[in-house]
Amino acid sequence: MTDSPAPSHARALSQAQRRALSELVRVFPVIDEIGERFDRAGHELHLVGGSVRDALLGRLGNDLDFTTSATPDQTLDLLKGWAETTWETGREFGTIGAARRGLRLEITTYRAEAYDGVSRNPVVEYGTGLEDDLRRRDFTVNAMAVSVPGHAFTDPYGGLEDLAAGVLRTPGTPRQSFGDDPLRMLRAARFAAQLEFDVDPPVVAAMTEMATDLRRITAERIRDEFTKLLAGEDPVAGLRLLVDTGLADQFLPELSGLKLEIDEHAQHKDVYEHTLIVLRNAMRLEKDGPDFVLRMAALMHDVGKPATKAIGPDGRVSFHHHEVVGARLTKVRMKALKYPKDTISAVVELVSLHLRFYGYGRGEWTDSAVRRYVTDAGDLLSRLHLLTRSDVTTRNRRKAAALAADYDALEERIARIQAEEDLARVRPDLDGNAIMELLDIPAGPLVGKAWRHLKELRLEHGPLDHDEAVAELYRWGREHGIEVDRPAGTG
Missing domain, CATH: 1.10.8 (Helicase, Ruva Protein; domain 3)
Structure with a gap:
């Protein structure tokens, strides 16, 4: 690796970082192969954005992003006979996709796009060089580039320092960046969850001031960012940021609405805090990576409580039938975000069933009740087991142990009956x-x-x-x- 010859925006790489980028090229020789094709044709090509960021963090992925001086037509010509397949779904934004040796490549012409402040999509204008392109990136840690095949590192906005510090900043002012594309506010929360980074206070302030600008963004784009956030390493950090800045109110107000409701099962914390603990509990029980359906059900399982809150003569708080109301609210919200029908159905059913277990320990369940539990859960039974166990957040160790023992007994009973009958296909x-x-x-x-x-x-x-x-x-x-x-x- 060699540093960029332009000292005004070059950043020195540590030996470890040089090795990381060299390893990226070694593991994926396709990077230099495509770079040489563009170089021979007289065009610049740079590995950019998340690909560089993740390589510096030691995370090699199969999706590679490039930026180039070539136009989309010229890019397509250069890919002919080399790429195994190409696609043009992002062509209106200057992006051409290609596949080669199991890798997905996206190659975008230098951009200097602008938004009119009203429409939901950018008005694309091609830029004149790499710095124009990097200036329009969302965060400094995504505004670094490595030329290929030359391997010159370019970092005009201090992304390397921010990467080392674990902080998210914007290349320009946050207000200008979010005014260009309000979805970047959700990306800040998503990267906080995905990278476990802190968000720079001026960025948080702009997110709070401009939260209502998110209304300019389509439901589909919001859905996709939120789904990535919930699948992150630390979604709770991202969710807190959404609530604290008011962004959640724009597309998931039920989450913020939990903050004032006190949970009668654990009066030391409110339902909002309880919900975040349930989410973390569910994540710890996952066996095969992030499970969006389980995580979303954990997040939404108590959203019916605000509408069902009642205080009895003895002063005790109750939320009767909140699972029914919560299931209905969940369905409405997920439909508004345009999630697939089968995903909505699965999450709604889990929310509806999450209280069914309580009462089992009192010896009230017959074999008939167990059969109905299994039959009603259907293919969601394993997730229902995890959600129900995750919902135990009491600090009373004796109570928590008793509930865990009760659920162990229920699972054993289910296994016994399943051995005798095919409960999965009643x-x-x-x-x-x-x-x-x-x-x-x-x-x-x-x-x-x-x-x-x-x-x-x-x-x-x-x-x-x-x-x-x-x-x-x-x-x-x-x-x-x-x-x-x-x-x-x-x-």
Whole structure:
């Protein structure tokens, strides 16, 4: 590696950082390959943004970002015969995508884009050089570049120092940066969560002053940034920043609304603090990396409490049916953010079911109740286990231990019943065809009612043998005015 020849904005790299960037090029020789193609054609090409930042942090990813003096058309020409595939979905912003040897490359023409302060997307203007491009970056730690194939390091805004300090600053003034693109305020919270960095106080002040500018941004872009934030290493830090600056009020007001509600189960902290603890608990239980559905359910599980808060004659606070109200609020909010239907359904169902376990330790659950618990949870059962365990935040060690033991017992009971019955696929002991044949009725609503009746029996009593199921069907048929030839109680 060699430093940039322009001393006004060059930053000296430590030996460790040089090794990190050299390792990036060694592991991914594609970087120099593409650099040589652009260099031979007389164009500049620089590895830039998160790719440089992450290499300096020792995190090598498979997505590489470049900036270039070449136009999109020239970039496409240079990629022909070299890239395994290309795409132009970002062409309106000057970006061409390419794939090579398992890597995703995005190559963007130098930009000096501007926003009109009203529209939700930038008006793209091509810049005249690298510094124009770096000036429009969101944060200084993303405004560093390495030329390829020359490997000259360029850092005009002190990104290297900020990276070492673990702080997020903007290349220009925060107000100007966020005025250009209000989504950068969410990115600040996202990077605080993802990189575990502090946010510079002037940046926080601008986020607070300009929070309402987020209304200029589409729901889809907000959703994508928020999803990345929640999947970060420390989403709680990012969420706190959203609430403290008022940004959460613009797209997730239910989170801020928890701050004043006192949790009757743990009066030393409010529901807002309880929720953040539940989120952290859920993260500790994850086995295969960030689980957005679980994390979102943990975040939303108590959002119904503000609307259901009541104070009894004895002064105790209650939130009756807050899981029902919370599920409804969660569905509305996630639909507004345009999450996929299956994702919404999963999170809503977990919020709805998160209180179902309580009461098990009092010995009130029959095998029927256990079957219904498993059947209602369906494919979400493993997540429901994690969410329910995460919801125990009491400081009373005896109470926490008792709840954990109760849930251990429930899981053992589920395992025992599952070993005896296929609870994951609970079906009536007779299918629709058998129901129509035995009752001599055509397809229609009556068949569905009979099917549901038999399923309820299956949940209540477990599997019935064939003759018992037939007898129960005949009994039901008679009760509903259907003539049955065979006497009740026979198969």
